[in-house]
Amino acid sequence: MFKRIKYSFVALVAFIMVLQGCSRKEVLELTPEYQLDALTNPSTIDQVEQVLTGAYSRFRNANYYGSGSGTGAGWAIMPDVLSDNLYETLESLANSRAMADWIYNGNTGQITNMYAAAYQVIANANIVIRDVDKFATPSNQGRINRIKGQAFAIRALAHFDLFRYWAVDYDRNSTTSLALPYTTEFIVSSNLKPTRLSNKVYYDNLFGDIQQATTLLANVDQPINPAGRASRPFIDLTAVHALNARVSLYAGLWSQAETAATAAINARPLATGAAFAGMYTESSAGEIIWNVQVESGQSGPTYLIFFPAQQRTYFRPALEVANTSNTGLIQTNDIRYSTYFSNVGGSLAVTKYSGKGGAVDGAANFIVFRTGEMYLIRAEARARMGGQDAAALQDLNTLRAARITGYTPVTGLSGQALLDAIANERRRELIAEGHRFFDLKRTTRTIVRGSTCGNSNISPTGVCTLAPTAREWALPIPEPVRNANPNLVQNPGY
Template sequence: MKSYCTLLILSLLLLTSCKEVLEPTPYDIRIDDLALTRAADVPLVRIGLYSAFRSMTSSIVIAGDFTADNIKHNGTFASYQEFGTKQITSTNTDVSDYWGRIYRTVYVANFILERLPAVTGVTEANRKQLTAEARFLRGFANFMGTYTYGDIPLPTTTDQSTNRNIGRTARATVLASVLADYQAALADLPDDSSTGAAYLSKRVVQAALARFYLYQKNWAEAERYATLVINSGKFSLVPDYNTVVIQNFTSESIFEVGYTQNDDPATLNTLFVSRREVIPSDQLVAVLNSAESGARVATITFNVQQQQGNDNGWTVRKYGIAIENNANIVVFRLAEMYLIRAEARAQQGNQIGANGAVADLTILRNRAKASAITVTNQADVLLAIERERQYELAFEGHRWYDLVRTGRAQAVMAAFSPNWNSRYELWPIPQSEILRNPGLQGAQNPGY
């Protein structure tokens, strides 16, 4: 596999000059600098683990929002044009970048899990925490990988001879490994991180399990884990939705990827703001400006001077630069837990009442000063939840995954783009990976 033999072992991916502007090499650590032979190495390797994971998060936003109906192409990059026109190919650079970032995270996690048991002088508490962090982030990477690409390789070692020829693993097996990693992490992580939402805790794992079971359609468990997070009392919705857009580490943040002025690549800010490579789609602009969305229109902003030709004049506000205090990428926040619980309750036929789906939606809609929900039957409530997720979580990397997992992608996306095809419910396996890994040859996703 390229991701193990070249990208991960030898060096970080060498990017074109444009991509270097958007995504420079992380300042804090390079993967080929990792060493874990003594206790003093543990803090740096931990940074390396979080750094590898951090590189994934902008790709999650690109996959979740660019593949779906939240954006339209407005620039010059061919990869984003493919997303905008719904003509995605296996040679798309963002498709291969995301793959590489997933396996970079998996590699560092496997590196830790292999080496840490033999390192002397590490306190048992530190050993348990780093092991749990490695297992959770490996599990999360595999979770995103299988819902992006389908059946994917499942490496559990750093051995090159083993990893260079791994074929695709059935999604059910991948998800079983994800669940095992999550459960192991849940047992050993602290209840709450002493350093806030930038690091892992049991609450993060509970939020991940709520999302995991939602995707699995295990409604009872999705509701249970979402409720555990909601009832923990550790998080609260900010009164003004605008705060979610313009501020890092709000009171509702469960886990987010933090940046400082020294290491901020400003990738999403560059794409959305300075280069305007992609802009909010006309359809999203319309719904965010509706009474149903309410204050969620704060996610985007309008400048009449930019309105010309294909440019509708609207810009995503959610990602700035570090000095602006909104450069972070949120992985989990409390509002998603209410949305997960609402969907799980509705799917179990529990729409109305104090503990019904509509009650959870109303909490978010009151915060957004949006119009009241009047529907009560299951089908209409589920559609209301779908819309609420688009309003509330726009540009946080959920939309495409939501449409696919609910079976709504074809209906929604065919109406959005004449080029939509059901094959886009999965991204292609990167062609570069197929050429380098014999185990993937002849195993491309259908239609690519």
């Protein structure tokens, strides 16, 4: 019987030291102790599929899409903490102060933990890719494709998430800008030490994995997400289209982003009304393309900023985004206002991840991909391609009409004004969903925090701006990793 994988580490530092010891083939290696030898010598395809399930469970890590007590949510809410979307409150215990105030360095624990969390996901994906074909037969090729295709998509997503934080820039064609190693094999060793790849080679690997996933998941034995469920906890072909759209947007491949976003939109229509609100409480699948599943007793992303049971708020939405006076970007005639926020202690708190149904246990799913983002990706891609401003504006109006009661379509927007409107809509639509810091980074803007910043009666945060040239846009390689592998060049300024 296959038992749950169990990792036993002497210390986190020891884990990280082994994590980045890889060969020129860019392999990932760990030194875990397992209860069984199933990962190095699986006896059935069922065991391989359980390793895939383990990859999904690792997305719930408190430093990936999940959270700990005032920390974590590295790719869920942390990008909003790092940006101008949220402000730290006087209730905060300063657990994430180093991140919020951009005073992190190579020894900052949260950065080390985030780095490790993504590579743990990659490890599971690489085990699946290595082993699944051992059990291929003419009669089970659809199942092989289903398992392997998900693993390729997971590997690409985790590598892209690492890239978003640790790359200095997102230039798709740069042969000099440094990304990270792209790990494609699971090998147990402590002597292999990779170098950082250029952006171009890293993107080539990303798109290669996405293409593999696309091909494999187009021919599977059964639906990956059964119909009729109020969640979509597995990556299917539509989710791969969504990943392709997101990566292509960062890469500046506008036509490819438009095509991939359109494929996702066609598969999952926009949600309105109760269906939209229900996505965050698991009462409706709405427009979810893929969500990380969180069950009772497991921590969703909320605990970085809001403790539902105690009604304690560490970070609140910037007043420029939403407020009780109804003067922010998101106002009360917008379904996003009541879905995302609640009045807690006289000010708004981000309560979208409080729990499922009426629960306030923080066990809410995290939605990684949904259709609203796809409309905004397509709108931006069209606006940047030239000659498609009208189509871009139509996408923007379609999304707003689905969210805002009594919305009157905007006409005549073009050029930079249109791009600014799309950027503002991304801020409305995707707050606390892990995008704002990266949106500002990829468009080389200055972070300018709003009216609460510097006001000691409201917030302890006094660091209010971050210039596009600041070192903090790229996180430092954790020092434990560099100590184990000096071939990993540190990011500039650290």
